[in-house]
Amino acid sequence: MDRPPNHLTSGTVDLRRWRAADAELCLRLVTESLDHLRPWMPWATSDYDLAVAQDFVQRCEADWAEGTAFNYLILSGGEPAGAAGLHARIDPGGLEIGYWVHPAHTGQGVATAAASALTEAALTLPGVDHVEIHHDQRNLASERVPVKLGYTHVETRPERRFGPAPADSGISKVWRITR
Numbered sequence: 001m002d003r004p005p006n007h008l009t010s011g012t013v014d015l016r017r018w019r020a021a022d023a024e025l026c027l028r029l030v031t032e033s034l035d036h037l038r039p040w041m042p043w044a045t046s047d048y049d050l051a052v053a054q055d056f057v058q059r060c061e062a063d064w065a066e067g068t069a070f071n072y073l074i075l076s077g078g079e080p081a082g083a084a085g086l087h088a089r090i091d092p093g094g095l096e097i098g099y100w101v102h103p104a105h106t107g108q109g110v111a112t113a114a115a116s117a118l119t120e121a122a123l124t125l126p127g128v129d130h131v132e133i134h135h136d137q138r139n140l141a142s143e144r145v146p147v148k149l150g151y152t153h154v155e156t157r158p159e160r161r162f163g164p165a166p167a168d169s170g171i172s173k174v175w176r177i178t179r
């Protein structure tokens with residue numbers, strides 16, 4: 001099975017795949033970002049601890065091996081700044097991008113640069129001819145990312161990607177780009 005590169009770059013933003021040894025780094029990034037993530041990410045709760053982070057980074061390695069998801073740490077100017085990934089959870093021939101950014105690094109184009117690198121990597125993979133970004137219709141900052149990258153809005157539909165989160169409407173906007 002073909003997989004994207006372990007490292008990706010877009011301007012000053014680098015992505016490197018999460019490794020099982022990254023649990024403490026993951027915990028720090030998530031803990032510092034909790035208030036900012038909580039409205040949109042149901043997993044961002046005060047229960048997030050080292051065991052949860054360990055489970056996440058181990059799952060990243062397993063998913064990568066199985067080809068079901070390709071999850072990366074985002075670095076901005078060399079500093080850990082968030083997470084982004086490609087997920088094989090849409091129709092065949094498609095991959096979906098997910099992302100979040102540490103609040104110290106938002107508003108600087110980090111999510112857009114990460115999604116740009118992931119889009120290019122995905123469309124280079126044999127058998128992948130489209131990439132999607134899904135976000136809750138109320139998440140206007142997330143919506144800017146596919147808009148800035150030239151994705152097309154294809155659908156608005158009831159969908160909860162990660163279970164109910166406090167700010168979620170339960171209605172997602174789906175954006176797509178095709179090879």
Ligand SMILES: CC(C)(COP(=O)(O)OP(=O)(O)OC[C@H]1O[C@@H](n2cnc3c(N)ncnc32)[C@H](O)[C@@H]1OP(=O)(O)O)[C@@H](O)C(=O)NCCC(=O)NCCS
Binds near residue numbers: 040041100105142
């Ligand atoms: C959504 C998120 C990933 C954006 O990350 P980022 O690195 O700041 O994104 P970018 O800088 O590339 O672009 C953000 C855009 O949103 C805009 N924006 C920020 N807050 C906004 C708001 N409340 N309403 C409307 N637009 C907003 C910014 O101005 C920027 O647009 P611009 O470049 O046209 O000015 C980040 O805010 C985040 O992690 N949010 C919490 C988790 C989340 O929602 N993840 C996505 C789930 S689908």
